Amino acid sequence: MTDKPLSYRTARFISTLCVPPSFTIIIFSWLALALEHELWQKLLVIGVALTFGFAFQIMMFFYFHKRGMIADMDASVKEERTVPFFVAIGIYTLGLIVLSMAKADPVIISFWFCYISNTLLVIGINKFWKISAHALGAAGPFGVVMYMAGTGGLLFLIVILIIGWARIKLKMHTPAQVIAGVVVGFTFTYLQIWLIVNFLKQHGSF
Template sequence: MKNKIANAVSLIFVPPSFTIILFTFFAFLFETELSKKIIVILTALTFGFFFHIILFFYLRKKGMLSDEDASIKEERTFPYFVATVIYLSGFAILLFFEVSIISIAFWFCYISNTVLIMIINKHWKISAHTMGATGPVAALYFVIGWKIIFVALLIIIISWARVQLKLHSIPQVIAGALAGFISTFLQMHFIINSF
């Protein structure tokens, strides 16, 4: 029963799922023009969610990922590289349409954090799930402050699920959570205060 719950949590809270939620929130909070709201949401849907899901299923079909959790760390490098290219494409679109600096800064974090996790993954299997969850939490914290503290419970649940499924150790989920939060918060602070 525990494994079924953990599996459901892991499936629902894959890193791309946070992309849609947060960028939709940012679109309505920061974009003053309807066209820019649409651009932000569509970019998040296509370059932040759909293309990554399509990539995953393609790699599974081709046998380049041995299981649905990409549990072998050596198999993760190529998907991370392609994901970086996808994020760069989305970043170019957001820049072209001159959307809010908040959305641009946070999208940049997706690029840099994917590169960071790709580098770390060569040596150690850090948790992309917890990193992918705490990055958005850091962005929300940057924007609205401590009001989002309740989301910390979600991070704990995701961490438990990954450990319960024996896909990560406790240090790996903690490292992912800390790396995602600290990296995103510092980058957003720097970018927004610089531009």
């Protein structure tokens, strides 16, 4: 059997490294350090991202794969995504409760909520079409980076382009599915953060 070409192996590495939970740790650590004032809150936000946003999510997919409930760790068969995604929502909800009780910054609360709502959206879309969860999972963080940093966040597009190339190279998605993931992920995340943050500030919830 011949070895896979370098381009394929590179795409595989990028796809494995840049799963949505990986961005959870990076982005929420950045938000915690940038927005929270108390050390314990910074550590709590990072801890929630590490446990509910990364470790439990990865463990859950390993479990479903081991049980034969998903064909691979990419959940490449769209019909197999529904149950793992609902479990993911349950895990994210627990994280949201912890962050809310700790009165984390409104941007952190709203962005975490996006993980729940965006996953629900993906479940609905997957009933009819296989949208790229990888692209959507990268575009969500792009949305919060743009919200926080303005046009400086456009540099994040480089990461999204690389991930999109990898998913297309692996034949996991068509260009249209990747583009849709980016557009949906960015648009819905940015709008939700803007709406929720303004609502919380106007009502003095935080």
